Amino acid sequence: MADFSVVGGGVAGLVVARRLAASGASVTLFEASDRLGGTVRRHEVAGIGLDAGAESFAVRGGAVAALLAELDLAGDIVAPAPGPAWLQPVDGEAVPLPATALLGIPADPLADDVVRVVGRAAAERAAELDAQPVTAVPASLGSLVRDRMGADMLDLLLAPVVHGVHSQHPDELAVARAHPGLADAVVSAGSLSGAVAQLRAAAPPGAAVAGIRGGIHRLVPALADDLERRGGDIRLRTRVDDLDALDGTVVIAAPGVAGTTGTGRRIDLVTLVVEQEELDAAPRGTGLLVAAGAPVGARALTHATAKWEWLREAAGGRHVVRLSYDETPSDPVAAAVADAETLLGVPLPVVVDAAHVFWVRPAAASTVPSDVVVVGETVAGSGLAGIVAHAERTAAELLAR
Ligand SMILES: Cc1cc2nc3c(=O)[nH]c(=O)nc-3n(C[C@H](O)[C@H](O)[C@H](O)COP(=O)(O)OP(=O)(O)OC[C@H]3O[C@@H](n4cnc5c(N)ncnc54)[C@H](O)[C@@H]3O)c2cc1C
Known part of the structure; x- marks a missing residue:
């Protein structure tokens, strides 16, 4: 009888299963499909091995880099080419994104590279609004930027960047999830642009994301091999519908199971x-x-x-x-x-x-029963950095019980 049953063999399930197995627990991992990795997958196009899903990870927090080091992949962590991403505005030619910004929110609304994207009138309106005293910080990033820098800054600059990073409109993204320190920084700096300048100055130098030479998909066989080496039992083509039939403590790492929505x-x-x-x-x-x-x-x-x-x-x-x-x-x-x-x-x-x-x-989980342990995108948000850190934390908590 296994101590733990992990449902779902995406990165979240693999990370939590590996960590539990590494401590000596017996772990069975169930994956519905015939392959591991979930949204992290390899495919070939013109004979070139490429990532079919995730292709980088955020370096913040260091959880992915620490995991890669344990898997002997630290030497294969690579930085992307430097330089700003570009933005295709509604009209006209593509332009480089402003150099000093956080998720598109500028540290200086009147900077030339901001004016080039939103126009002079919107930039001046943003500067004027952001000069008002801070009374409260709204819950959503969209409301925060609309209040402090106006609708044009939101629509023309913030929305495409947030969509590109989080696949969400800023109105759907909580300020805390966009950046855990942003709300406090707005209060202490007394403006949104000041907060961005403060956070940018405090951020470590270098790119915010990294990749793995050969592709992010290399993480999947590395995790699976290590899990098996530590005695973990991986069952492919095994869809779990009845959690009561599983051994030991059950960890859900699959959208659509036990209140975590898959649609x-x-x-x-x-x-x-x-x-x-x-x-x-x-x-x-x-x-x-x-x-x-x-x-x-x-x-x-x-x-x-x-x-x-x-x-x-x-x-x-x-x-x-x-x-x-x-x-x-x-x-x-x-x-x-x-x-x-x-x-x-x-x-x-x-x-x-x-x-x-x-x-x-x-979609984010809304009704997860309190007696169920859940990891992965539905509770940790999209992105490997948050998912890996959360899965590691969850495993440590389970082991401490
Ligand atoms: C196109 C795209 C690009 C992305 N790019 C990036 C990126 O560059 N950087 C980044 O950090 N993140 C990126 N992401 C997000 C990231 O890939 C995901 O957040 C992460 O991989 C989700 O991992 P997970 O383990 O939570 O879920 P999943 O990867 O969805 O894995 C869940 C697994 O559970 C299995 N399963 C489902 N139901 C059952 C069941 N009943 N029984 C057993 N198994 C079941 C599924 O088959 C699947 O293998 C991207 C996502 C997409 C879609």
Whole structure:
């Protein structure tokens, strides 16, 4: 009889199962599908091994880097190419995102690179609003920015960035989840722009995200091998519907089980492998976020061969571009080629290969019974940094019981 049963073999389930097994507990992990990793998955496009889902992790907190070190992958952690991401505004050409901002919120609303995105009038309005005394900090990031910097700053700058990072509108994102120190910083700085300047100054130097040479998907076999080496029992193709039938303490790491909702937003991704010399110069840096109302269907584009050096080497002169969609285009590959041409500003006559995948992201859990232990995206939010840290913490709490 196992001490622990873990339901779901995504990164959250693997991390919690491995940590429990490492302490000597007997652990069985159940995965409904025929592969581990969940939203972290490898696929091949034009013979190049690529991430089909997550392709980086936030370095904040250090939980992912610490895990990779334990898995002997620390030497393969790589930084993305430096330089700002770009923004495709509603009208006109793409522009680099403001250099000193937090999730698109500027430290100086009147800076030239902010004015270029939102226009002079909106920038002046933001500066004027943000000069008012702080009375209260609203719960949602959207309300905070609308109150302190106006609707244009919210719509034109914040919303595309937040959507690109969190797949949510700022009105749906709690201030605390956007940045745990933001509310206090607004109060202590007496303005939103001052808070951003304060937090930016306190942030460690270097990129906010990192990758793994060869792809984030390498994390999955590394976790699974280590779990098995420590005696963990992995059961693929084993969907769990009846939690009472499981041994020991049950940990849910699967959206849709025990009150954690599995239905959420669908995201379509189209990966293109193209030949085009003009892309060698990375005309839009590592990629673009797209403002709602811009003349393309894509919400974001990653120029993956400009972002990751290992991938540029693996692609042998070809370019890898990935576009994401909130609404499935009727012909995803044709739409992606047309959108990529618009966003990158170059024609793409030679498409070597293309792949279309989609994911359904879970909504946040609302009704998790208090006697059930839950890890993963439904409770820790989207993103490997938060999920890994939360799964590690949960395992430590279970072991301390
Ligand atoms: C397109 C895309 C890009 C992303 N990019 C990034 C990124 O660059 N950086 C980042 O940090 N995050 C990124 N994310 C988010 C990140 O990938 C996820 O937050 C994270 O991988 C979720 O892990 P999880 O273990 O909670 O859930 P999942 O990955 O969803 O795993 C859940 C697992 O449970 C299994 N399961 C479900 N029901 C049952 C059942 N009844 N019984 C047994 N098993 C079951 C599923 O088959 C699945 O394997 C991205 C997400 C998407 C969709």
